Amino acid sequence: MEFLKVNHLKVYYPIRSGFFRRVVGHVKAVDDISFQLNRGETYGLVGESGCGKTTTGRTLIGLIKATAGEILLEGKDLAKLNRRERSYHRKDIQMIFQDPYSSLNPKKRVLDIIAEPIRNFEKLSPQEEKRKVQYLIERVGLHPDSIYKYPHEFSGGQRQRIGIARALTLHPKLIIADEPVSALDVSVQAQVLNFMKDIQTEFQLTYLFISHDLGIIRHMCDRIGIMYRGQFVEEGASQEIFNNPQHIYTKRLISAIPNVDPRKKQEQIKLRQHVEKEYKLSWQRYFNAEGKAYPLKRISDTHSVAIL
């Protein structure tokens, strides 16, 4: 059984207008996507700004209501849970956010920030609570005394690790990480990425890793879905997609990654020009008249592409 299965998920935002705020149309932020996560893997969602990555993530943790489709966690349809089951499911899925500066309450001590989710679920004595928070804070590589400090006393990478510690308090099974390192310097990025890999094994976590940075996605993910305007254009094993991209949009994304070898500069520019030409010439093969991608078609056990 798949750990998480998403079937034909749609999320539309209403566009309102006029005096009566009447709904005059919809932004189809997520428009029929299906994918699954296996236990313990890292699945990457990639695509350009506005393609629907965050909307997908927020819908999975229940912050946004799906317009249509199913989300099955270990076989259970999340939309059909009763109240008690739903609060349980809340514990199983946690989210880490992009901005380590605004996602932590500046007026609270680290102890209270991390203990907050526990307080909603468990009745612990202050002693037990402190011990638990110190255990977590040590696990994310910070000094146990840091629990009495405030967020501004930490660097960006440390703050992001505090956010991760908070996400871990309720022993979640799935962590949705929405651009967890985009706001960080390369050196700090490395720290957080290494760390996420370490705790993945230790806590048996499954990750949904959202990013627009393909270099980081390649580094972190086992499988990926490439999103374009609310749909998938390509999906499958990360290796296969990076080494053998099939959809023109994927090719375009991959060729746009700056190459860290200055000797490949000309080659890279040529590749981009070539892909850009193909993009203009063969548009119709990849997109329908409304500019939407076609449904995914399986081309191997581990690779699907949206072509006719």
Add this chain to the structure above:
Amino acid sequence: MSNQPVLQIENLRVSFRVHDAYYAAVDGVSLNVHKNEVLAVVGESGCGKSALALSIMGLHPPAKTKLEGKILFHGTDLLSLSVHELNKIRGKDIGMIFQDPLTALNPLMTVGRQIEEGMDFHLSLSSLEKRGRTIELLERVGIPNPNQVYHRYPHELSGGMRQRIVIAMAIACHPSLIIADEPTTALDVTIQSQIMDLLRELQQQMNTGIVLITHDLGVVAEMADRVAVMYAGEIVEMADVYTLFDRPLHPYTRSLLQSIPSAQHPKERLHVIQGIVPPLQKLPRTGCRFRSRIGWIDESEHEEQPILREVEPGHFVRCICYKNFHFPHDHIGDMKYGIS
């Protein structure tokens, strides 16, 4: 005279007043930019890249900033000019491109008018000439339907289009120098690559010198002819782009290169640079500034007051101890307490 650099910075120190004391964010930087050359300045957040860029443009608040040293633009020291004289150069002979195109654009004015405004200030052209030139510029920076876009307001354009408008403004008066501070950081990869390709193309057509500030080593590799690596207000290494990527010497440069995910070895553990760039008031002012971040190197290996030396033609390194530098084999460094 044709070999004279467009820009020559000599021993520049930029200090900011915090409470009652001045602290140098740029501390003794010297560099040259020639015509038709892209010099990239890289380094972590807070190491003084923008402070350097803004000082070339004379955009620091004068009451809170102290500038020492020389910034020679075609031989003229910009630091000795009056605001009036500087205004004649700024925007005409020196173009600027910043990270966030919205801050550079006036939200209340159509983009066509904004481009023309720069020309009004620096050139005397009839309105017809200006209009023609603006449309031509819009075309040149790859804007489709320039006649329509001319009448648009910034908020009606996408981020990539706005950055193209900013570039059009920067090149409107054929500058011989462009200062670009993180020009693609806020953009999607595909747009970033288009903007990089555009900048390179324009630079080659116009023989402009460019100071490109970025923290992205991929952008450096694709764009730069020469690279200056900055750490804590100082240049720690400077070389042509091939040398820098083939034979990086300074521990900081090598650490930076090791910390990015590589296409060749995906999934490998990344190198973590311990600690952080210290805030301005806490920067060590004596000895080596990077020392505390490579704690596994024996004290005796360090130089007392490392100075920038030319170790091979055109390759400068602030260190003699690079010879024995090594990375720690275990990665225990990752998990070390960052705060005590």
